[in-house]
Amino acid sequence: MxxxxxxxxxxxxxxxxxxxxxxxxxxxxxxxxxxxxxxxxxxxxxxxxxxxxxxxxxxxxxPLVEPHAHLDKAFTWAEHPNRAGSMAGALAANQQEHLSRSQEQVGRRGERALQRAWRQGSRAIRSHVDSLGPGAEASWEALLGLQQQWRDRLTLQLVALVPVRHWATEAGERLARRLSGEAGSVLLGGVLGAPFPPTPEDRAGLLALLRLADGLGCGVDLHVDESAAGGGAGVALVARLVRQERTAIPVTCSHSCSMSLLPARRGQDLAELMAEAGLAVVALPTTNLWLLGHRDGNTPVARPMAPIRQLQRAGVTVAVGGDNVQDPWFPGGDFDPLELLRLTVPAAHLAPWQRQGLMPFTTAASRLLGLAWDGxxxxxxxxxxxxxxxxxxxxxxxxxxxxxxxxxxxxxxxxxxxxxxxxxxxxxx
Ligand SMILES: [Zn+2]
The missing domain is CATH 2.30.40.10 (Urease, subunit C, domain 1)
Structure with a gap:
């Protein structure tokens, strides 16, 4: 030929x-x-x-793969800054932004994000979508539209983001059933293990989520243990319940930060438990470096972040994502996959000349998203x-x-x- x-x-x-x-x-x-x-x-x-x-x-x-973004709130820092750089400040600004969020605004943010990602060398993005609160409906309408408009250029996966206990409610079940009927790729997600370790209500919510997602054939991607405290209690709970329930759909733990502060042996045992449960992890160094480890106005010494290399050694599929772009959770970022790679090299000691250093941006990220091409x-x-x-x-x-x-x-x-x-x-x- x-x-x-x-x-x-x-x-x-x-x-x-x-x-x-x-x-x-x-x-x-x-x-x-x-x-x-x-x-x-x-x-x-x-x-x-x-x-x-x-x-x-x-x-x-x-072309690279972005496994974790938030298109619905991208580029909102200018109107909704969080200059204290705290988790609480980010959440407060995010909730404030929700009060005035419209479909047209999210459409513009999403289009700008996808243009930048596509032209800078990304071929797929998984974006979480705020799915509870006044701006939720507008966000889904806008992003489902963009998912269809962009499908020949860039794969866009959307994940419903709610507090995990919401899945144990009737409204949560209705949301899951509605979203699973959409034409494009939709996953169920939620927040677990931060700022506090999981409660019995969180456990019930996670159990409901796993059963709903398995029944509907939707993948799961959680925001779990985005914290310096808790010692990986969230990911441990996910691993235990996934094994107990024999969950067949893919389950991803985004963040998985607090386990990095465990003593080495306990961290390794937890990583092995996660591998046995078939969990995948998305590490998010940019947002973690910015928001976690604040203490008395000092420069942080402990930097909670998914222990990428230890997880890889245990056999866990790990991808690296950019998370927040110019929103209350992080003021920088530009949907540039090469900038993310450049930052991760010093932040996580991932060397791109080693196969394991390049995989989290390419082949492992493709596998985590279930893409047809491995890159x-x-x-x-x-x-x-x-x-x-x-x-x-x-x-x-x-x-x-x-x-x-x-x-x-x-x-x-x-x-x-x-x-x-x-x-x-x-x-x-
Ligand atoms: Zn996130």
Whole structure:
């Protein structure tokens, strides 16, 4: 088959067909120079490339996966800031924002978020949606609309976010039944284990959630143990109930922070229990670094965050997400998957030149979301790439790289320039 050839690229070996044993070995950074061909939107050829001495090649990845976002509240920091940076302040500002939330507002926030994510190299997003309170209905209407409008460009999964005890109520059951009837991908979620360890009501809510979700065939994704206290009591409860109930649908524990403060042996036992229960974890370093560990105005020393490497060693699927973008829970972020990777390297000691360091953004995140494509390039895979103006991992970590994104063999438009750029360009040279 003939196809269009791309210029030679440096690709992580972890993102190229493992069955291609004819290819040369990767270099010490896990990278391999290749020439790719594509035809009708699909990869039609992968050939090794011998770089000339001194020739620099661009590093490329397959598009990344955002496993945990909040599109309904994105970009609300300016009107609803939380300058104290506390969990309580974030919740209060979030609830205040709900009072005036409209479908049109959420539609605009979601469209802006999806444009930025898509053009910056994301191919799928799982977003939680505030599902109790005055703005809940408007949020679902807007985001279900965007899910359909964007389905050919970007997979959008939506998770109902409520206090977990809500699922034990009649209203909770009605909500679950209604959402499970939607055409697109919808999951059930909830908040558990923060700010306080689970209560008997939380346990009853979690049990109701697991039974409802299993019966309706909806996946579950919880906000669990987003706290410095509690020692992983929330994830332990989820693991125990999932095993007791023999829950068959996939269950994800987003955050899973407080277990990181357990002594090593107890942390390992808990990670193994989670692996046995088949739980997956989404680590959210940005929001955790910002909101957790506040104490007497001091710079925090203990940084509660999902213990990614310990969980991986126990056999748990772990993905890394961006969580909050310019909302009361975190003032920064931009739906840029490369910025998230750049931050996670120092925050969690995840090295992208190791397979386990790259997986949480690519193949493991794809598996966690249940996507049809694992993000590995092989004959017949989507001709999807993020090509970087960076020639090495160090180059990528040195500065946010410019990039071009290829989707189904077509180059996407880049982001519009920053609104303030003309002011800078008008300054004297
Ligand atoms: Zn979240």
């Amino acid at each position: 003939t196809g269009s050839a791309l210029p030679p690229l440096l690709l992580p070996r972890a993102l190229i067909d493992p069955l291609r044993t004819d290819l040369p070995a990767a270099d010490a950074e896990g990278l391999l120079a290749v020439r790719l061909e594509h035809h009708a939107g699909l990869i039609s050829g992968i050939q090794p490339y011998q770089a000339r001495p001194g020739e620099q090649l661009p590093l490329a990845l397959t 590995v390039l092989r004959q017949g895979a989507p001709a999807d790439l993020v090509v970087l103006a960076a020639g090495s991992w160090s180059d990528l970590l040195a500065r946010t790289p410019q990039r071009r994104v290829l989707r189904q063999g077509t180059w996407l438009p880049g982001l519009d320039p920053a609104p303030l750029l003309p002011l800078l360009e008008a300054l004297p040279r």
